[in-house]
Amino acid sequence: MLNIGEFARLGCVSPRMLRHYDELGLLKPARVDPHTGYRGYEFSQLARLHTLVALRDLGLGLDQIGALLDDTDVEQLRGMLRLRHAQIEQTVADEQARLKRVEAHLRALERTNAMPAQTVVVKQTQPVHLAEMTGESPGFGNENIGPVFERLVPSLLAFLEAVAVTPRMMIAYYDWPDEDDAVNVHVGFDIGDAHVPSRDDVRVSDLPVIEVASVVHRGDMESIGASYEGLVRWIEDSGYRLAGRSRELYLEWHDDDPDASLTELQMPISR
């Protein structure tokens, strides 16, 4: 008969753990002194402790271990181990992805050698109900996109006012169906759950909920290119791939002080 300290040393666990397992009913001492409360263990109990420790070491919860220790169902054990195997594989994949993200942030730090005023995060977009108009632009850059906005936005706002719908946030997204430089510019307003009557050049679309890498750009549209570049590099460094049309959310607009304007850039990513 061993006291708790001896048995604990034999099994490489702390006495506190043995008391804990006793309390949970996972491993009762062979005898408890009725006067002193001292716990006594037998060598033969080491086998059960080994099983407990081995299952714990695989990452099973004590509740599951309890079920496995008492029932001699091999299929149940096999099932639990297979499930754990899949979970650990997932954990490894998640941690490897996280490792890449750390590396991407470190490289971004090397490039700018400054605090990341704009930090990249991975997140899900919110579902948006968008009343949008579309125009064509000969290419990217503010000198190309800007005039399209100036043409479409007043018209869209006038339409929304006419149909008594309050526009919320302005959102743009882009696609380039062919390999040439022409870009389709979509610009619209979040209209919440309002309904808008149809008009030829105004379309209502639900932007899909997707995973994006996002960054907040502070400043005017002239300087947005640098933010895009940083975002694209971060995505490359972190091992994600670009997967669709990028969006711009115009969070805050200051005509008087464009440097204080805030735009969220979102680029869809996968893997």
Add this chain to the structure above:
Amino acid sequence: MLNIGEFARLGCVSPRMLRHYDELGLLKPARVDPHTGYRGYEFSQLARLHTLVALRDLGLGLDQIGALLDDTDVEQLRGMLRLRHAQIEQTVADEQARLKRVEAHLRALERTNAMPAQTVVVKQTQPVHLAEMTGESPGFGNENIGPVFERLVPSLLAFLEAVAVTPRMMIAYYDWPDEDDAVNVHVGFDIGDAHVPSRDDVRVSDLPVIEVASVVHRGDMESIGASYEGLVRWIEDSGYRLAGRSRELYLEWHDDDPDASLTELQMPISR
């Protein structure tokens, strides 16, 4: 100005989290209504929330994030990220090792198709102060080892009694210096912190603390081979390598009922 729900949606966090960050001083709302306590956030605060979320996503603690958010020390940030990088690499390695252990247990289950009465665990040996004698055996197997024990053990016990040292657990270990089949059999008793006068054929040694794969064998010495075989296969399957001399701890001995005898088998492993 956004209320907490709107700001939470923008940042893909829960309102509860924003209250938590407020409480910890990591992200204070731009304004709090003095009457209702309603929190108000500005779009420009999204940048700070992004940084917070990005750092949290890398696995940094909120206390460290607090230090990084307030101080604009690039070196500190770089240091934290490098540390995190090393930690995540360690986590990945640990989880991959765990994955192999799960696989080893699953394969052991396939082979026996029964509950692992004897489950393999990885643990550290305890430091032991051993009074031992050494003999040579033509090979492994009870028919070779048994006679050596029968010759050495009574002599050793008689010596210990003569010098008034109480023997504790009996422990044996083996080495085979050459490639031929001859085995050096070391058998001894744990003598705690007692001192033993020297004698030519009795040596006092401290068994080193090492990492071993261990299993409890129940039964006589004839059947110990199967337990060893299971242990060796488990070690192979789990991706560890054998790394030294195996030990046997004679936990419990029943002359009348050898099937109830308990022996712990320990094989040193590495990597």
Add this chain to the structure above:
DNA sequence: TTGCTCCTCACGTCACGTGAGGTGGC
């Protein structure tokens, strides 16, 4: 008698999730 071990509470960990119970705003 002095250490050493044992005992039973009970708090702390970490970043929130989840109610309970109540109030403000359109």
Add this chain to the structure above:
DNA sequence: TTGCTCCTCACGTCACGTGAGGTGGC
């Protein structure tokens, strides 16, 4: 007025580690 959102507590999570305060055994 009815939902919806917000507020402040405060408990629960998971497997123990770490005292506090006291007692038993050689």
